[in-house]
Amino acid sequence: MTAPTESRSAKRTSAASEITTPPPGATVPAVDPAAGQEYELSDEVLGNECFGCGPHVEHGLQMKRIGRDGTTAYGEIVVKREHQGAPGLAHGGILATAMDEILGTSAWLTGGRYVTGRLETDYLAPVPVGSTLYLKAWCNGVEGRKAYIEGEGRIGGPDGPVAVRAAAIFVRVPMEHFTKQR
Numbered sequence: 001m002t003a004p005t006e007s008r009s010a011k012r013t014s015a016a017s018e019i020t021t022p023p024p025g026a027t028v029p030a031v032d033p034a035a036g037q038e039y040e041l042s043d044e045v046l047g048n049e050c051f052g053c054g055p056h057v058e059h060g061l062q063m064k065r066i067g068r069d070g071t072t073a074y075g076e077i078v079v080k081r082e083h084q085g086a087p088g089l090a091h092g093g094i095l096a097t098a099m100d101e102i103l104g105t106s107a108w109l110t111g112g113r114y115v116t117g118r119l120e121t122d123y124l125a126p127v128p129v130g131s132t133l134y135l136k137a138w139c140n141g142v143e144g145r146k147a148y149i150e151g152e153g154r155i156g157g158p159d160g161p162v163a164v165r166a167a168a169i170f171v172r173v174p175m176e177h178f179t180k181q182r
């Protein structure tokens, strides 16, 4: 019989796998003022029908972008009944969506237009319905069209317990990526 071991997620301090860890030489771009402009405009420009951040999407996450520092983005959501999986607890897919939204925000802060290519999520603690999840995401590096972004969600506030961690590759796309589908 083998001795019980600490859970893998408890030992890990980052959600990033080999795939979502930037290669040597990837750099974090200095913030382009134009990217900041997109960010300030985001509620007006995209915050309409977005499930993640649209302020009027009734059962959406209505994530609020509450701050930035360079390419680091801060946000928060309140977990609603409509976001449940197990009774009284947030659905894992909803939490992944919240992470996608805040990580995507950090990617856009690097100065390009990005879509999610790969998203990895670690769930560390259950998130009760009614709680506020405080979200933070930062850029670990950009190489070619790929931005390597990481983040976390904490229950109750910026110093609350970490409930979710995520790491992702966002891929830079031209504007036509969005316009040609319509």
Ligand SMILES: CCCCC/C=C\C/C=C\C/C=C\C/C=C\CCCC(=O)SCCNC(=O)CCNC(=O)[C@H](O)C(C)(C)COP(=O)(O)OP(=O)(O)OC[C@H]1O[C@@H](n2cnc3c(N)ncnc32)[C@H](O)[C@@H]1OP(=O)(O)O
Residues within 6 Å of the ligand: 019, 038, 039, 041, 042, 045, 046, 052, 100, 101, 102, 103, 104, 105, 108, 114, 115, 116, 117, 118, 144, 145, 146, 169, 171, 173, 178
């Ligand atoms: C999204 C918001 C748009 C609204 C715009 C308006 C205003 C914006 C204002 C503010 C925005 C603020 C925040 C945004 C917030 C949230 C974001 C939510 C994001 C989403 O919810 S977005 C939806 C889900 N997302 C998709 O719908 C993508 C579907 N997909 C594709 O459209 C293609 O698949 C694509 C384009 C990804 C690549 O296709 P492609 O042909 O252009 O390029 P290619 O395949 O060559 O990949 C190039 C390099 O990326 C590597 N690569 C690609 N995929 C990878 C993977 N999975 N794992 C590891 N590496 C990967 C390759 O390995 C290669 O690497 P290398 O260069 O080293 O060879």
